[in-house]
Amino acid sequence: MRTKKLQLVVTFHTTADAMAMEQACKKMQAEGRLIPVPKAISAGCGLAWCAGPESREKLKAVMESVGIEEEEIHECMV
Numbered sequence: 001m002r003t004k005k006l007q008l009v010v011t012f013h014t015t016a017d018a019m020a021m022e023q024a025c026k027k028m029q030a031e032g033r034l035i036p037v038p039k040a041i042s043a044g045c046g047l048a049w050c051a052g053p054e055s056r057e058k059l060k061a062v063m064e065s066v067g068i069e070e071e072e073i074h075e076c077m078v
Helices: 015-027 053-066
Strands: 008-013 035-036 046-052 070-077
Touching: 008 053, 015 035, 015 046, 015 053, 035 070, 046 053, 053 070
Parallel strands: none
Antiparallel strands: 008 046, 008 070, 035 046
């Protein structure tokens, strides 16, 4: 079982945005992975991007460069 730790969780309006985020992050070598949206968070789509809190600025830059708009950015235990 994975130990929970404070993570940055980015939620999206659509599944297509979540999938585009995964592709963009792989291409730009940004940290993180797709996860199901944690129960404590309500989101329009069932997927979220999870990464360390220190990667907030890099992830914002990735999203801006490819035109992805996040629904919200949370810091929570995942």
